[in-house]
Amino acid sequence: MSLFTAGILIIGDEILSGRTQDTNANFIAKNLTASGIKLEEIRVIQDEKKIIIDTVKFFSETYNYVFTTGGIGPTHDDITSESLAEAFNKKYETNAEAYNILKKYYPEGEFNISRQRMAKMPSDVELIYNPMTAAPGFKINNVFVLPGVPKIMEQMLKDVLIKLKKGNPKKITTINTNLYESKIAPSLNDIQNQFIDCSIGSYPYFNFISKKGGVNIVISSWKLNSLDEIEKEIIKMIKFNGGKYSIV
Numbered sequence: 001m002s003l004f005t006a007g008i009l010i011i012g013d014e015i016l017s018g019r020t021q022d023t024n025a026n027f028i029a030k031n032l033t034a035s036g037i038k039l040e041e042i043r044v045i046q047d048e049k050k051i052i053i054d055t056v057k058f059f060s061e062t063y064n065y066v067f068t069t070g071g072i073g074p075t076h077d078d079i080t081s082e083s084l085a086e087a088f089n090k091k092y093e094t095n096a097e098a099y100n101i102l103k104k105y106y107p108e109g110e111f112n113i114s115r116q117r118m119a120k121m122p123s124d125v126e127l128i129y130n131p132m133t134a135a136p137g138f139k140i141n142n143v144f145v146l147p148g149v150p151k152i153m154e155q156m157l158k159d160v161l162i163k164l165k166k167g168n169p170k171k172i173t174t175i176n177t178n179l180y181e182s183k184i185a186p187s188l189n190d191i192q193n194q195f196i197d198c199s200i201g202s203y204p205y206f207n208f209i210s211k212k213g214g215v216n217i218v219i220s221s222w223k224l225n226s227l228d229e230i231e232k233e234i235i236k237m238i239k240f241n242g243g244k245y246s247i248v
Helices: 024-034 049-062 080-087 096-105 113-119 150-163 181-194 228-240
Strands: 004-011 037-045 065-069 092-094 120-122 126-130 134-140 143-146 171-177 199-207 212-221 245-247
Touching (some): 004 024, 024 150, 037 049, 049 065, 049 143, 080 120, 080 143, 092 096, 096 113, 096 126, 126 143, 126 150, 171 228, 181 212, 181 228
Parallel strands (some): 065 143
Antiparallel strands (some): 092 120, 171 245, 199 212
């Protein structure tokens, strides 16, 4: 099975300062996994040209696909497009198609200089169309440049994913148990060693009101066609230790 890899770059000082909560990375990650693309890294970076250039170049060389969000709006601090032009040695210029899309979208007299700035991007890019507010993103090499506004980004990403080459979706199942992590850790380790083509994660939780807790055991694999055998082994282990379980 061919496995395609991806990295996500969240660009924006407002994310790093805590003024804005990022939800884009989570949305992209879930959709990549469901599409058979393995997300290997998420990085949040500031609106600084050198950092954007260096990071995008590294990600582009490392992963099959790179997704960026943020920094393609109409204001002075939206420097993603300009930075990517420099990163890939392209001219930073007005894209005629993007310009015409935006000109048609805005009422007469409202397509001002700031809005015209959203049509400026690296030369020779493929546009990513925006069904909500017209301003397009773009694809340059293996980098997909998307807006930071979540609802707009989500719609555009769905269209992007339809066209990408993908592998098989990652298989994931979660087993909840009322047993504590310390009780099942040795047995989980043995099961993990037995099934090396899967990943078994243990995620404890505790409710301070009810004073009760337990563990969510997540089984996942890019390689296996079925997780049934592993699931049965974990359930058998939980029962042996006197615990209860449910499939989440």
